[in-house]
Amino acid sequence: MDAKENRRAIIVGLFLALGLAIFIIGVFTLGGQSKSFAKSIHISAVFDDVAGLKPGNNVWFSGVKVGTIKEIRFVGTSEVRVRMSIDENSQQYIHRNAGVHIGSDGLIGNKIIVIDGGSPGAPIVQDGDQLQAAKLLSTDDMMKTLQQNNENLLSITSDFKLLSHKILQGKGTVGTLMADSTMAVQLKASMRNLQIATASAALMAKQLNTFSNTMNTKGGLADKLFTDTTTFNRLKAAANQFQAAATNANAITENLKTTTDKLNSKDNAVGVLLNDPKSAEQVRSSIANLQQATIKLNDDLEAAQHNFLLKGFFKDRAKAKADSIKKAQGK
Amino acid sequence: MDTTDSTPIPEAPVRRKRGSKLKKSINDFFFSMYQINQFILKFFREAFVPPYEFKEIVRQCYEVGVRSFTLISLTGFIVGLIFTKQSRPSLLQFGATSWLPSLVSIAIMRALAPLVTALIAAGKVGSSIGAELGSMRVTEQIDAMEVSGTNPFKFLVTTRVLATTLTIPILATYTGFIALFGGYLNVAVNEGTSWRTFIEQVFEPLTFVDFTASLIKSIVFGFTIGIVGCYQGYNSNKGTEGVGKAANGAVVTAMFLVFIEEIVIVQISSWFR
Numbered sequence: 001m002d003a004k005e006n007r008r009a010i011i012v013g014l015f016l017a018l019g020l021a022i023f024i025i026g027v028f029t030l031g032g033q034s035k036s037f038a039k040s041i042h043i044s045a046v047f048d049d050v051a052g053l054k055p056g057n058n059v060w061f062s063g064v065k066v067g068t069i070k071e072i073r074f075v076g077t078s079e080v081r082v083r084m085s086i087d088e089n090s091q092q093y094i095h096r097n098a099g100v101h102i103g104s105d106g107l108i109g110n111k112i113i114v115i116d117g118g119s120p121g122a123p124i125v126q127d128g129d130q131l132q133a134a135k136l137l138s139t140d141d142m143m144k145t146l147q148q149n150n151e152n153l154l155s156i157t158s159d160f161k162l163l164s165h166k167i168l169q170g171k172g173t174v175g176t177l178m179a180d181s182t183m184a185v186q187l188k189a190s191m192r193n194l195q196i197a198t199a200s201a202a203l204m205a206k207q208l209n210t211f212s213n214t215m216n217t218k219g220g221l222a223d224k225l226f227t228d229t230t231t232f233n234r235l236k237a238a239a240n241q242f243q244a245a246a247t248n249a250n251a252i253t254e255n256l257k258t259t260t261d262k263l264n265s266k267d268n269a270v271g272v273l274l275n276d277p278k279s280a281e282q283v284r285s286s287i288a289n290l291q292q293a294t295i296k297l298n299d300d301l302e303a304a305q306h307n308f309l310l311k312g313f314f315k316d317r318a319k320a321k322a323d324s325i326k327k328a329q330g331k
Numbered sequence: 332m333d334t335t336d337s338t339p340i341p342e343a344p345v346r347r348k349r350g351s352k353l354k355k356s357i358n359d360f361f362f363s364m365y366q367i368n369q370f371i372l373k374f375f376r377e378a379f380v381p382p383y384e385f386k387e388i389v390r391q392c393y394e395v396g397v398r399s400f401t402l403i404s405l406t407g408f409i410v411g412l413i414f415t416k417q418s419r420p421s422l423l424q425f426g427a428t429s430w431l432p433s434l435v436s437i438a439i440m441r442a443l444a445p446l447v448t449a450l451i452a453a454g455k456v457g458s459s460i461g462a463e464l465g466s467m468r469v470t471e472q473i474d475a476m477e478v479s480g481t482n483p484f485k486f487l488v489t490t491r492v493l494a495t496t497l498t499i500p501i502l503a504t505y506t507g508f509i510a511l512f513g514g515y516l517n518v519a520v521n522e523g524t525s526w527r528t529f530i531e532q533v534f535e536p537l538t539f540v541d542f543t544a545s546l547i548k549s550i551v552f553g554f555t556i557g558i559v560g561c562y563q564g565y566n567s568n569k570g571t572e573g574v575g576k577a578a579n580g581a582v583v584t585a586m587f588l589v590f591i592e593e594i595v596i597v598q599i600s601s602w603f604r
Binding site: 022023030 | 386389390392393396397400497498500501502504505507508530531534535537538539542546
């Protein structure tokens with residue numbers, strides 16, 4: 001009987017202990033999730049509108065839950081102070097110049113506070129600090145913007161209505177275009193021409209493409225011109241030489257021009273010879289006289305050779321010449 | 332010794348000559364209230380005054396808690412599974428099936444776990460206590476105990492009420508855990524959610540207020556089931572019919588009171604949220 005009672009007591013004890021353990025684990029899990037048992041600091045922010053934020057809602061920083069909302073109360077005339085509990089382990093990442101705004105956990109999720117921004121240069125946030133709250137874009141604001149968009153849309157559609165009415169009446173360029181059949185024929189012809197021009201342009205583009213492909217052929221002249229630095233340098237040197245030759249040719253041309261100018265003028269001997277017929281006649285006469293004088297001189301010199309005074313000289317010279325020939329033949 | 336120890340509390344005196352039927356009903360109601368109040372006060376007096384019937388309390392814990400564990404576990408599992416399955420189509424319309432763990436946890440931890448446990452316990456344990464004590468009253472075992480010098484109220488009522496008050500919160504904890512597991516199986520099969528993610532999402536919407544309210548509810552439900560069962564059985568009329576009435580009265584009254592208490596506690600806990 002005692003053994004049965006003991007067994008029963010043990011089972012009951014296990015039953016209660018296991019149940020309590022599950023309950024306690026649940027409590028600690030919940031506490032861990034809501035950071036209830038973690039060391040925390042408290043910071044605050046003042047909003048114009050908290051959009052239904054409630055104590056217990058989460059605080060996010062860089063998409064990570066770092067705390068919860070502890071208290072929400074009115075301050076001043078209509079502002080709301082939100083006090084947040086931030087996990088002490090996350091404190092080091094939040095800087096004093098960080099901002100806060102109210103967001104949503106998903107599209108239709110709970111309201112949350114999002115801490116964002118903050119520069120590393122700013123000091124770390126401390127217990128009791130107040131962060132700058134960004135103005136929340138409320139539903140009313142969105143509705144106002146939407147209303148403005150509606151008005152703009154109404155204005156645009158009114159303009160379009162007027163425009164389409166004028167077009168239907170055949171007013172304006174577009175209206176004329178749509179109403180006038182001649183215009184349509186002309187437009188059709190223009191379009192045809194445009195089509196032909198486009199086809200030509202396409203063909204030209206194709207040819208240009210072929211040409212450019214040829215130009216880009218490896219080892220070709222154009223390719224070498226664009227890619228081979230040695231050829232380029234040679235071409236550059238040749239061009240320089242061409243330029244120097246052209247400069248010289250230019251100078252020669254100038255000199256020739258000066259010379260021909262002088263040849264055409266009568267202020268010099270050659271010019272006079274070339275251009276003055278009287279002088280030419282005189283020169284011709286002088287040459288004729290000179291020819292006659294030469295003939296006569298030849299005759300005189302022949303006669304002198306046979307003179308006794310000079311006859312010995314000529315005989316000696318003839319004899320020396322004959323000796324030198326014999327000497328050369330003897331060797 | 333108090334008269335309530337040994338004899339059933341007398342019926343309200345019939346005063347047909349002095350009032351109408353309505354008046355009699357009102358008098359009966361208030362007299363019953365008085366009797367119940369006296370019964371509860373007597374429980375508290377006996378519960379905190381030695382000697383303590385530890386062995387009997389352990390035995391009753393075994394009967395109430397351990398013996399109900401299988402039934403309540405199975406019920407909790409089915410409740411979690413079915414609730415998740417039935418909630419899915421509604422959330423699917425919004426593409427919000429990822430919220431199922433949160434929805435299931437709120438429903439189970441705030442309401443279903445304590446309520447389902449209490450209803451099952453009211454049916455199984457409440458009727459059992461009512462019938463047991465009723466039959467003891469009918470067979471005059473309670474009178475015999477009194478004659479033998481044993482305090483029947485302390486031995487029979489206090490131990491049973493303490494057992495239900497202690498074990499039903501534990502059973503509710505098991506129910507909650509098993510129901511969540513049932514929900515998890517459904518979510519895991521359909522969404523492929525991992526256990527860790529599921530647990531994270533389960534605890535995400537819960538607060539200590541939910542845990543505390545749930546615990547208080549379970550304690551109150553346990554106490555109600557115990558005290559109603561004991562009251563019905565301890566004060567049953569003599570005769571075999573009285574046993575059936577006591578068992579039936581224990582179940583019906585306990586269930587009705589459980590719902591009333593549920594409303595009241597939910598309302599009170601909402602003030603703390």
